[in-house]
Structure formats: C-alpha cells, structure tokens
Amino acid sequence: MDRRLALTTLLVDDYARGIEFFVTQLDFTLIENNRLDDAKRWVVVSPAAPAAGAPLQGALLLALADGDTQQQRIGAQTGGRVAFFLHTDDFARDYAAYQARGVNFIEPPRAEAYGQVVVFEDPWGNRWDLLEPE
16 A cells, blocks of 8 residues: 655645745745646645655645635644644754745754754744754
8 A cells, every 4th residue: 555645735825925935945846836727726845856756745735825714724724833844854954044045933943852953934924843853
C-alpha cells in the first residue's frame, strides 16, 4: 500500500502574494500554477521539488479564500497554534537566510529535546516552526 500526505490547503487572500512569500522568502518551489476559471487557480508550492517520477509529498495548495467564512479563517486555521512544521538539515543557514529575506520571527531560536527550533509567521498570521530535528 502506498499512502502519503500530498497536499495541505492553506487559505490566502491573494495568489501572487502567496507565491511571492513561499518562493521568494522561503525558497519553496512553485510546482503548479494553473488557472481553473476566472477566479480560481491550482497553485502548489513545496519546500523541494520531487525527483523525476517521484510522487508529490508535503506540499501546500494555496487556495484563494472564497466568501466570508473562508476569509475569516485566513491566518487562523489552527486558532493561534503552530500549524506547519518546516524541517531543515541546516537550521543556522535557513534561519539566517529567512531573516535576511524579512521573514517575521516571533521569538528567538531555542534548543528543545527534539531539535533546534524557532517560530515564524507567514503574511497571514499562520505560525510555523523552522526545525532541525535531533
């Protein structure tokens, strides 16, 4: 049996703003950007592009919020808790690069039993852990 979590939806208020943040500030790869109709697109970003022929794993589907209910959920999908955990093999490298690119860190880095970690926010207020596991 082959099972994996491929995509997680992240509500955004603007596709271009989402792509800019993930591709420029976090150095993600834009996997797909296809127009579905006049208002909607299929926009997928990932920390790394899958190898040729490999399945997509751990990517985000940037979804334009549609209507008041979805608009109210932008940035609050987890009620203020960390929503996403971005693992890295080099915490110091990525922390320095993200600082230089203006990523909003909400606390200083810290060492935990599970690894080196720091919390940052995306432009919509979702909290992320940048984490180099032990």
